[in-house]
Amino acid sequence: MKKPVVLVVDDEPQILRVMRASLPIRGYEVITASTGEEALNQLSKQIPDLLILDLAMPEMSGLEVCRRVREFSTVPIIILSAKGSESDKVAALDLGADDYVTKPFGMDELLARARAVLRRLSTANDHVLTVGDVTIDIDGRRVVVGDKEVRLTPKEFDVLKYLVNNAGKVVTHRALLQTVWGWQSTDQTEYLRVFINQLRRKIEVDASHPRYLITEPWVGYRFVPNE
Numbered sequence: 001m002k003k004p005v006v007l008v009v010d011d012e013p014q015i016l017r018v019m020r021a022s023l024p025i026r027g028y029e030v031i032t033a034s035t036g037e038e039a040l041n042q043l044s045k046q047i048p049d050l051l052i053l054d055l056a057m058p059e060m061s062g063l064e065v066c067r068r069v070r071e072f073s074t075v076p077i078i079i080l081s082a083k084g085s086e087s088d089k090v091a092a093l094d095l096g097a098d099d100y101v102t103k104p105f106g107m108d109e110l111l112a113r114a115r116a117v118l119r120r121l122s123t124a125n126d127h128v129l130t131v132g133d134v135t136i137d138i139d140g141r142r143v144v145v146g147d148k149e150v151r152l153t154p155k156e157f158d159v160l161k162y163l164v165n166n167a168g169k170v171v172t173h174r175a176l177l178q179t180v181w182g183w184q185s186t187d188q189t190e191y192l193r194v195f196i197n198q199l200r201r202k203i204e205v206d207a208s209h210p211r212y213l214i215t216e217p218w219v220g221y222r223f224v225p226n227e
Contacts, residue, residue, distance in 0.1 A: 003027055003028055003029045004027070004028050004029070004048075004049040004050060004118060005028070005029045005030075005031065005046070005048040005049050005050075006019075006023055006028045006029065006030055006031070006048055006049065006050045006051075006052060006114070007031045007032070007033065007039065007042055007043070007048040007050070007051050007052070008023075008030060008031070008032045008033070008052045009032075009033045009034075009035075009036070009038075009039040009051070009052065009053045009054060009057075009062070009065065010032075010034065010052075010054040010057070010080065011034050011035065011054065011057045011058060012054070013034070015054070015080075016032045016034065018107070019032065019052070020032060022107050026111060028114075031046075031048060035057065035058075035059060035060065036057055036059065036060030036061065036062070036064060036065040037059070037060055039051075039053070039065055040065065040068060040069075043069065043073065043075075047073055047075055048075060049075070049076070049118060050075070050076050050077075050078065050114055050117060050118060051069065051075050051076065051077045051078070052077075052078050052079075052080065052110075052114075053065055053066060053077055053078070053079050053080065053097070054079075054080045054081075055079055055080065055081045055082075055085065055088050055089075055092060056081070056082060056085075056088075062079060062080075062092065063088065063091055063092055063095065066079070066092050066095045066096065066097055067095050069096075070095060070096040076098045076117040076118065077092075077096065077097040077098050077099075078097070078098060078099045078100065078101060078110070078113055078114065078117060079092045079093075079097045079099070079100045079101075080100070080101055080102075080103055080105070081100055081101075081102055081103065082102070082103050086217075086218040086219060089219055090172050090173075090174070090218075090219055090220075093170055093171075093172045093175070093219065093220070094172050094174055094175060098117050098169050098170075099113050099116070099117055099168075099169060099170055100170065100219075101113055116168040117168065117169070119168070127139050129161070129164050129165060131164050131167040131223070131225040132167075132212075132225030133145065133146050134164060134203070134212065134225065136157075136160065136161055136164055138161065141154075141157055143157065143160065143203070145203050150202050150203055151202070152199070152202065153198075155180060155181075155195060156195060156198060156199055156202070158179075158180045159176065159180055159192075159195050159196070159199060160199055160203070160223075162176060162179050162180060163176070163213065163221060163222075163223035164223050166223065167223045167224075167225050168222065168223070168224065168225070169222065170216050170219060170220055170221075170222050171220050171221055171222065171223075172219060172220040173189045173192055173219075173220050173221075174220075175220070176192060176220065176221065177189075177191075177192055196213055196215075196221060199213060200213050211224070212224055212225070
């Protein structure tokens with residue numbers, strides 16, 4: 001079985017050493033780059049299965065690398081960011097990154113995020129989306145959780161469909177608002193919070209301790225399938 005190829009881009013030599021030592025023994029083939037330019041050069045030769053990208057790099061930032069990569073590739077991107085840089089996380093996610101891990105991070109957490117990103121398949125064109133025990137019938141606009149049908153308003157349905165279609169991925173407030181309500185609504189985060197709370201009351205066993213619809217503070221939401 002072919003090992004997934006991971007390109008790790010970070011200007012910290014210690015991070016690259018840890019990745020080169022840790023990822024192969026967990027079943028990954030590792031390529032490294034220490035600058036944005038080097039990363040883009042690597043990508044011109046080979047598109048990996050996963051890109052792990054540090055945001056804070058000199059000369060060419062991780063944000064710029066992310067923007068350029070998305071011009072020619074849909075390779076999954078996990079960004080590495082320092083604590084307190086929520087605006088950079090949001091910017092990277094809005095540019096097309098799939099997830100983020102905050103430094104300092106544990107290898108187990110990073111690998112869990114990597115597995116989730118690699119496992120997630122695009123189901124945007126499917127008529128029925130099934131993630132864990134949540135099933136959405138696109139044409140029939142029906143939602144079933146476990147063996148129970150849940151009644152949703154049209155906008156609640158659209159919000160849930162988008163989150164499930166991106167299961168495991170952090171979806172920013174801006175991306176969700178723009179997709180469901182249009183570009184003019186991208187700053188209405190409180191409005192979105194009301195819809196998320198309504199959805200939780202309908203699909204969660206305990207809305208105060210959500211299992212599916214997880215809040216990513218200051219960033220957005222993530223749908224976590226029950227697998």
